[in-house]
Amino acid sequence: MLRTEAVRNILSWYEGETPGLKSNLSRLLMHGRLAGTGRVVILPVDQGFEHGPARSFAPNPTAYDPHYLYELAIESGVSGYAAPLGLLEQGADTFAGEVPLILKVNSGNSLVSSADQALTGTVEDAMRLGCIGVGFTIYPGADASYGMIEELREISHEAKSRGLISVVWSYPRGGKVTKDGETGLDIIAYAAHMAALMGATIIKVKLPSAHIDLDAAKSTYDKYPVDVNDAGARVRHIMQAAFNGKRIVVFSGGAAKNTPELLDEARAIRKGGGNGSIIGRNSFQRSKADAIDLLNQVMDIYA
Amino acid sequence: MLRTEAVRNILSWYEGETPGLKSNLSRLLMHGRLAGTGRVVILPVDQGFEHGPARSFAPNPTAYDPHYLYELAIESGVSGYAAPLGLLEQGADTFAGEVPLILKVNSGNSLVSSADQALTGTVEDAMRLGCIGVGFTIYPGADASYGMIEELREISHEAKSRGLISVVWSYPRGGKVTKDGETGLDIIAYAAHMAALMGATIIKVKLPSAHIDLDAAKSTYDKYPVDVNDAGARVRHIMQAAFNGKRIVVFSGGAAKNTPELLDEARAIRKGGGNGSIIGRNSFQRSKADAIDLLNQVMDIYA
């Protein structure tokens, strides 16, 4: 299939990036069931690092095997698969070329108290494994956040010099951000905007709530209101913050919930002009058949 | 489309190579009309460098425009497009991700007397432009040949370390090789074998004639005869020399000839177990409609 107008249009936003980066972005946008639509669904599996193996894989123990995760990504027809080094290595040869890969190059874990992550992969690893790009988490607000942002700058620079895209998980926490604020509308908009300003090719944020968190921002939202009770309007506001929709933004729902809620979220994302979903635990913690069924229902909404 | 058994089998030959290289090779093998067959047709446009622009493009002047060559590669559904730096640059952004690209990183020209080539591109260029690999010419036999082989070693090492494939144009000339010998069966077999020993991912040689050139080799061919009058048998012998068929070999016919001859060549290549054709002047010197028609007839044979 040749590139569609929707994909050509998206690539046109990334002006100044190399043809190499655009080729890799094109591979993501032209793969799987959503190929050519300009929308994407990505399977991320970094929960083993973040929450430990049992909390991640005990509900569906076949998922302890990295090959299962590749199979899920390939058979479901999602746009891409993102994971830390070891998970990608165990399968990269067997499934070479079958699904666009994103190497998550930093990771946190639940044993440490502080909000930070360690570099656990390199741009060279990404090239060795045939990835289209790298993923990186920042925690805007955290004590460690300026250091994380500077690491992102280095990784991003190196990745782009090799034609790899950067996917930025922008997850505010700490500092002036309250617990509720972590999904607050103003905070998520801010998170998306910072990632865009950092040159992210794709931005990953949590789906925003109606909450406005920063006191300093409240008067602005009073004066220029967003219809905070409409999930689609909330998504549209996040897309505004992402260069008026000229950056790809994908949303995660976070903790597991039921299927109707997930599908409602996807409808809101589509309605608000978002580019898609990143669905981890809700897919790999189910049986393969159920997971593929769910992912297909979500992709039907985006198609 | 997922990888086929034919493609999985070919990738298995490249043991010890990185998943990155296999992903890029897979992209070539899974693109275009021959996707999944294990056979490829590649459009090469290095004749402008080799023979000058008018000899190359005057028969079909729209081909002076690099965008035309991209369009020809994309619309015809060939497996990939190989060209020097400038040709790829002029179109790499417009057509990013639409056809697998191979950057030809050395080039000769007709103004110099000696058989040699100059490095005209780099592995970094290939990454910047989103190429799946690099192409390199060696002239075994030429005075400059040992130097060319050493350059190939360096380029190949660097390309592989970034997951790019290497395509080696192995074209003997000079030294003990006579003019007729340049397409002699023993010489082409030797050329293919040397490229394989150098670690080439894909080997490009001329279609061999029935001629045996080296005196030292004649007694061997007398004792262990090849049916030199059968073009398929000649191709099969070349495939033997390419690790008993465990390396991808594509053949060029060289100087322009008529369509029936070209199709006969493709049938012989298929019969002998070759992996396909590299068709330059015979395509881009015709009108686009005629070229696409010819390429499709060739690909029908390989499909």
Added chain:
Amino acid sequence: MLRTEAVRNILSWYEGETPGLKSNLSRLLMHGRLAGTGRVVILPVDQGFEHGPARSFAPNPTAYDPHYLYELAIESGVSGYAAPLGLLEQGADTFAGEVPLILKVNSGNSLVSSADQALTGTVEDAMRLGCIGVGFTIYPGADASYGMIEELREISHEAKSRGLISVVWSYPRGGKVTKDGETGLDIIAYAAHMAALMGATIIKVKLPSAHIDLDAAKSTYDKYPVDVNDAGARVRHIMQAAFNGKRIVVFSGGAAKNTPELLDEARAIRKGGGNGSIIGRNSFQRSKADAIDLLNQVMDIYA
């Protein structure tokens, strides 16, 4: 002896790694009394650094001499010997090629209060001494843990680029981990999983207890119970966390205990699908005859 099916199967898990790394891993798996079984017993002697010389060697003073430790490793027929720089240097020439060596490249000591280690060896040292790989300790949970993980990433990358394996001692402590939690089932599973995600070739963890430590994990273990009172079931859970058994995991018992207990541990490791034991103080603190006798009893269980 040629490689067995058990060893071929294990090597197949390490897809995408170089033939050089697989050759070195093969050397470990094909050495000593357990050659070809897919199971290993490794002699580690880093206690001198960790606990001081007298606590380590006073019970068997001949072990103060590094040559003794080489002799013990060679004569007992264990799979490999792991130690810091000085111990390996004092014997590397005399015993060159007689036992697979692993250079422990970071070390802590008991004089410092903080949970951290210093780099005390390099990948170049490992090559100079003819080692098959390097060993590295991380303390997930400790304040220094993210720094340690990043050091591991660099060491591991450099080691693999030279074909050396990485053995990761993953020993959680500090942060949210309680003292009992250091051997808690959930914590050890997490520790093994993190090492696997970091690309460890071989993972070394402590044998887990029945304790579940992290509050956040308790509901998962309630819902998807492990038979925590069966040591074999506990080991099996750790192997799940190690890519469903597709990474080599060896267990240490920690503080000295009696022989029947040690043998019971080995039986539980075998029953749970673990790959073997790492036995330090329980071997080198006994007389050579007693140590060899014990190691042979353990290896009999694994054979």
Added chain:
Amino acid sequence: MLRTEAVRNILSWYEGETPGLKSNLSRLLMHGRLAGTGRVVILPVDQGFEHGPARSFAPNPTAYDPHYLYELAIESGVSGYAAPLGLLEQGADTFAGEVPLILKVNSGNSLVSSADQALTGTVEDAMRLGCIGVGFTIYPGADASYGMIEELREISHEAKSRGLISVVWSYPRGGKVTKDGETGLDIIAYAAHMAALMGATIIKVKLPSAHIDLDAAKSTYDKYPVDVNDAGARVRHIMQAAFNGKRIVVFSGGAAKNTPELLDEARAIRKGGGNGSIIGRNSFQRSKADAIDLLNQVMDIYA
């Protein structure tokens, strides 16, 4: 099997070399049917590069497949297998760790008139493929010989710094060396001595004839005669030139001959204190059964 006294004695000659290099040399000396004897038989397959594929493999076409050559090396129980890059790559993963490998890092070919070789592999390739060392050809006497010797110095230095052994093919030709002189007793002694002076770990020369070639050397051989009609005495003279037997020297017979002649050569090499044979065409140009039979007869002589 632990190292024997014969092997310990040989390793003691290489004083000042790193334990890493001695470990790799030990691997060669402790592998296969001759393990522990201090003698070696090596399978070299560089004739495809040197003479072309048909002259090399047509007599036994299964040998066109690189896996066949690995199988021959492994099943016959020879000490090691030496070949150029492509041949080692196609099998390095499948047969990782099953036979000591030597990467031939320079190669000549029969299409070029001049006596020279091109670098076709690197020390990094050797590490990536798990080789114990690198092989390098010099042509003392040739116009290009000083350049080749300088390349050897660089390769050797880099190889040793990573613990890899160097095997030097020392083949005089050109300059003051006549055609008969290429196997002349004085010339072969000179060739072996130069390789020893260059720091070669293992020296490969042709079996010397009774001919004395250099005029300047004749008076010396008149005054201090060698029993040139005794092949064993000729070998003993070569061993003198190799630091009085303190360097490993292996001999090649060159062009194919019959089995009794080959066995007589092996007896002479043993009688004269040589360390073994390097047997290429005489093994891989026969059927596998015949080749293994021949290699075993040769190894029986050395055992």
Added chain:
Amino acid sequence: MLRTEAVRNILSWYEGETPGLKSNLSRLLMHGRLAGTGRVVILPVDQGFEHGPARSFAPNPTAYDPHYLYELAIESGVSGYAAPLGLLEQGADTFAGEVPLILKVNSGNSLVSSADQALTGTVEDAMRLGCIGVGFTIYPGADASYGMIEELREISHEAKSRGLISVVWSYPRGGKVTKDGETGLDIIAYAAHMAALMGATIIKVKLPSAHIDLDAAKSTYDKYPVDVNDAGARVRHIMQAAFNGKRIVVFSGGAAKNTPELLDEARAIRKGGGNGSIIGRNSFQRSKADAIDLLNQVMDIYA
């Protein structure tokens, strides 16, 4: 004078080190009055950096002149002279080749509160000045200790790659070490062992007291007692910790005391198998005649 058996034996311990390092170590062991005995007395002058000039040199003001210190080292016949950069530079030309020099490459001073040192010299300086090696201080236990250990690893690696020996001043302080513990028997044994594990060529520790400092070690010393009231037995325990006496260990007495005490210490060191003394303030704070007299009395004990 040729090397003695005692020196040959010592050099044999340093297996795997280069002939260059052994040559430099041999120069120390074959110099001065103790040449060939396997024992050494070294003159160190780093007190100016550590305690300031007046506290160091006011008792014997001629010692303010660096040439005086060279003269003292040469005329007394000690084995070597160790000092920071400036002291060695002022005299290195005048006295080139007259006494083995050791460049102390890190230094602390009394104006700073924290237990740490700064790098004050380089391996290149040591080569420029004709030194046989470099000296480096670590403070095991101190907050800065892991960083110091990593610096030592780098310096040591660089020094050895140039054939220079490393002399490690291993002086525990801080962390779990009490003030009395700084010379405690268990702590000094630990300090010596860590230096050996780090690859030190020569270890310098303080003469241990009868005190046992670490609670964790007390039960070991109860169970495997050392005759702590016998200074010779205490030294013998330190030598055990130094690879069972296979590393050179020299002792310092620390704060100035009277001559009979110093001589008793030397007798205890000799009795316990130590390799000698390092005597600074007790020599250079006396008149040259007195200093030479004292040093000769000490050397008489060791001779």
